Amino acid sequence: MSDGPAAKRLKADDAYKLTYWPGLPGRGEPIRLLFEEAGVDFEDGAQTAEAVPQVLAQIDTANLGDEHNAPPLAPPVLQHGDLLISQTPNILMYLAPKLGLGPPASSDDLYRLNALVLTVFDGLCNEIHDCHHPICTSLYYEDQKPEALRRSISFVTSRLPKYLEYFDRVIRANKQRDVANADQPWLFGPSLTYADLVLFQCLDGTQHQFTKAMTALQDAGQYEQVFALYAAVKARPRIAAYLASERRVPYGLGVYRHYDELDVLPEKKKEEKKD
Template sequence: MSASKRQKSSKDVPYELIYWPSIPGRGEHVRLALEEAGATYTDTAHVKDGIQTVLGQIDEKNIGDAQNPPGLAPPLLKHGDLLISQTPNILLYLGPRLALVPSAEDDEDGIYKVNQLALTALDGLSNEPHDCHHPIASGLYYEDQKPESLSKSRDYVKNRLPKFLGYFERVLRGEASGQGPWLYGGRLTYADLVLFQCIDGVKFAFPKAMEESEKSGKYVKLFELYDAVKSRPRIKDYLTSERRQKYSNGIYRYYEELDVTG
């Protein structure tokens, strides 16, 4: 059976999200897509001994199987015989299946534009905030790099955060955004969910800077998108459920000494 045939036949199989327990992390973007679509899925974060599945996947002895190379780190998504990793790659796979990108018939290149927006949000509003508390090395404790973390955070809040908030405000004011609060094509896509989660995380890590940004009036449409996603019925239900992981020592962390303004 060809790979394309195998993937098409696995549509009705529940999705399996493989990710760490106790932190939202990069797996949260996948969860939001699955929750918004009302998809059936399992999550190792809520399965007894699910951590063993995560550790088994990233074990250095794991060399994958005949169809799938091993993943380096979670999140991973298992769907039938398919096993893939990397958050943007997983979302690229899920997008058409969960109707979170324009259909190829309506917009042949739309999926790549949605992916572009998601990647940009992850670059500047997920990866860079992580580097604020680990600017030297991810293998070191935060306590080992506190002075550098403060310098990085000050620069991020002053220069990088406004750059990315301003970019998405421009996108939302552009013609390609379409009607309504969404980033592309006048409809909700997974890029909107990614941006929501990124904004939510930065609000947790840098509440003073984000409050200042919102009150400035420079990013009205951006915060309208944030509120629009938050009020989606399935998202609203998810955010108040036990399935939603609380922020802790993951990508987004709150340290009072790093809570600076621009």
């Protein structure tokens, strides 16, 4: 390979490039929110005509990666210079310090934030996806409807309150830790971080899938710290502009899905808890 100007130009190419399915926000959306809030340009492969072939090339079982990187199993995939990485929480943790939405890469606080982010994804993304796909991701929803209904009722009855109570408490703990900034609504520290953007997006998706349960909780004044954080992120000028733009894609058949028959309310008598 030449060491001339062309090679140099390639090396200096520090554009961020996201590869993801087109037509649904999915697991790519939290990544987009970071770029939008930071006001940093990125190439969104999902917005191009090549979106599907780009994803298929990455997940092809013949893909052996390249001289620097292992192949990814699934999108989203972020390319940045020589680096190619997958897994949403991983991409977010890589980006946050670079975009001014998190502490430096080797700081303890980044691991404090990553714990929160992984917990948001566990409870308000992965568990919710499995409400419409409890038996197998490889089957259609229509092939697992009775199980999906049962899981959805269990989720809004016992799991959703558990997670919302937790994030409400994390925000209250943050206010208590930093009394001088007790009027700020964030999860950790005195200013917005990428963890707040992630919680916003996952609450938004939860609201899309379980509209009745989430509306009932908000109307009842429960988890008010959580709903205040949601509103505060939504009101950020760059986020508000993004949400109003055509770049924000409707939910469709992604991680979060609205099926009327799964939009259930909690059971009155809670199912017995175990672990």
